[in-house]
Amino acid sequence: MQRVVLAQHKCVTYVCDKRYLLLLMFLDYAVEPFYYERGLDFYDDGQNYSLASLLYTVGPTLLGKQAFDALLAAFQRAVKEKSQDALHELVLAARRLKWRELPEALGPLAQASPECLSAIATPGVTTDVALVVLQSLISRMEVMADGAYRVEHDQSKNLLTYHALLQRYIDHEQEVEFKQTQIASIKFPLKLSSVTQVDSKASPAVQVADVMIGAAIEAANGLTSLRTPLLDPKAVMSLYAEDQFIHMVPSIDFAEQKRFRQGTQAGQVIDYIASNFHR
Known part of the structure; x- marks a missing residue:
């Protein structure tokens, strides 16, 4: 047939790949607003796809699998609940990682970027x-x-x-x-x-x-x-x-x-x- x-x-x-799509959404809301506020096109030539692929491939090894999984879980919770507690825990989850190994992707959250936290808390934003x-x-x-x-x-x-x-x-x-x-x-x-x-x-x-x-x-x-x-x-x-x-x-x-x-x-x-x- x-x-x-x-x-x-x-x-x-x-x-x-659902995990890859989740990472793309993570970049959309937890990273891109930081660059947008500074006049940079984060999507230029599809660099968001390359960065998501890099995170997918080396993230668990470079950053620690449990800590990396905890970050994604905290991101999903923050998007769903949109509470200050959930957003605070998301920032802490980023800081627990070796975020300076990939500051382009993790720096905005680790530094509690107000643009990113605001995007995640926007009504209607989901994963x-x-x-x-x-x-x-x-x-x-x-x-x-x-x-x-x-x-x-x-x-x-x-x-x-x-x-x-x-x-x-x-x-x-x-x-x-x-x-x-x-x-x-x-x-x-x-x-x-x-x-x-x-x-x-x-x-x-x-x-x-x-x-x-x-x-x-x-x-x-x-x-x-x-x-x-x-x-x-x-x-x-x-x-x-x-x-x-x-x-x-x-x-x-x-x-x-x-x-x-x-x-x-x-x-x-x-x-x-x-x-x-x-x-």
Whole structure:
């Protein structure tokens, strides 16, 4: 079934590393505001992705695994609770690390940057990655679609939360385009015409999507040796064309990261979305 779907239909599979996404969000709220206040574009050429990859790869060893995990847990708690106690504990967690080993990433928190603490305490800021993933998928589907298209998804509580926002995306008629990577951009108005939530038991399309992503996750786990795969990972991955598989995973090939994201307008995208869609 997977071979037939990939060969005969337009489709894309998107695999993300949740820990990496959490680190990207950590940089968004616990680091970037410090640089923004000083007139520096933290997102220039995708350097936030490189720094998140560096933290992901060497953080546990360089900073101590338990202390590093404690920092991320304190960050999640601070974002959720937004209390002074939680924010104070987050600063202490940063100071307990060997933060001077990576001051670019940990210095703002260790020095209790008011800009970063204010960003974390902002109402509506969460560590929910559903919208981040959905926006990336929409960018890819916009490229794939020849004309108007619709999206169906299962009855996910997270995605239901974003229905009003997604509808505003669909209704937005101003013509504007932002470059995100060498192969991706976001352009309004969208070709996307509607987003609906359906019972997966009554939707063959959602059921097929579940099988497709299940096989991809199984293959990814096998390739990274997280567990013994049920399917041959290389055989599964060989079924995908180059434009049918996208991912958000760490990479320490910093030169390639910079090339791929050179000229990105990530900062402008964030400002535009904040100004036009979040209210």
